[in-house]
Amino acid sequence: MHSSSFKRLLAGILGAGLLGLSCSAIADPAPTDRSELDSHIREYLMANPQVIRDALLKLEADEQTANTKRILRDLKGDIYSAGSPEIGATDAKVIIVEFYDYNCPYCRAAYPKIKDYLKANPDTKLVLKDIASLGKDSEAVSRIVIAATKQGKFETLHDALMTQKGQMTEARAVEIATKLGLDIEKLKKDARTPETSDALSRAQQLADRLNVPSTPLYIIGHNGISGSPEELIAQITQHANEIRKAGCDVC
Template sequence: MSPATSVRALTVILAGLLAVDPVGLRPASADPIPADRAGLDSYIRDYLMSNPEVVRDALLKLEQDEQVANTKRVLLEHKDAIYAAGSPEIGNPDAKVTIVEFSDYNCPYCRATYPELKSFLKENPDTKMVLKNVASFGKDSEAVARIVIAASKQGNFEALHDALMTQKGQVTEERALDVAKGLGFDIDRIKANAAAAETAETLAATQKLADQLSVNVTPLYVIGHHGVAGAPDDLAAQLNAHAESVRKNGCEVC
């Protein structure tokens, strides 16, 4: 928060304190609260000087509220691109809760969190994941992303996603095609679709969206107006908390 913003915030806080009955600010043994404006101003000033944590906590709360409001604004602005039909999905197609994951099949943290996400979807049958492959790990990742986009048009996508996320070592175009072939996908059709301009545009749009949302780490999960970055130890707990919030309060930005 900038100094100017802090000053404005402090003004708001003080104005709010003066506009309401400040009984809650009075210690049990304090003198009666002055009734006149000058006395009340002095009372509040003395209280804040003696209890500076009140201002600190209020400023922190205001900053958090501003961050949430800004996040909602950005997500609403890009709502269609985030939840656009056509992105590969796994989970319940009629889900109440949607989690958007920005990832890369060669991202070690994406692979590390995948078993936890798979369990989360199984334990929460009212959820689904929209997968945004940003292909940030080089040419191999870009080639795999094209194959995945193309393969998603053939159905049975969840099996392919599972197989690619559980691979060991670098996933290349050749390996991705071998995996798809083993799962019964039409490889000639995948190759044709992967090379199509439409697939390139889809991938470019995803990468542009990631830039607009300042996605600088994978995986990144968006649930409602909340985001979870990387592979935190409490990933499942955070996902559960945010999913429950969406169930109870709806989603303003979905």
């Protein structure tokens, strides 16, 4: 353990020890002599060893949170100002960032829940990062969807693709886009441009820098939620309410 970390740990332990001593001050006044005080603190820690464990856990959690916040601040522009597609309020108080893939079954399973949450919370928006992590089909679909943003059809196409079953391919994405009335010739042309390649690469590089383990991954403030757990909306609600109350120091 680094000396600075040890000092913080020691301070926490001593604080807890002194607190314990002060609670019994009337019956057993805390000594003023340093050696006696050290002895009392030792006795307290020996009688309450969980204090050391609790202090270690808190130190680890605090340092992990601080490191997470530092990384998110460093990447703030890439996360929130990179021109990624958005759904929801433009002046949202709460921003949810989602890393996803159109062939990810967990992303599809979570989509209706996220959609309902956005409807129920008009002060919230979703920033979408398609990282096409599941192979060539996913990358081809991602290019089609990125191209669709130039026709103002992102949200419509995104909704249609996320509610499909089975493997999503370029052919299926184009078929769906056709039914939605997109200009297919323009769509295919835009999907092959360097601009589209750059947009996809930026999302993938950001995922790599954040060490995104799998999809979906949601970021709300400095908190992350991986996968599609049963309590997904409960967790999102908790983190969103914290932001509503105290603001976001990394967004």
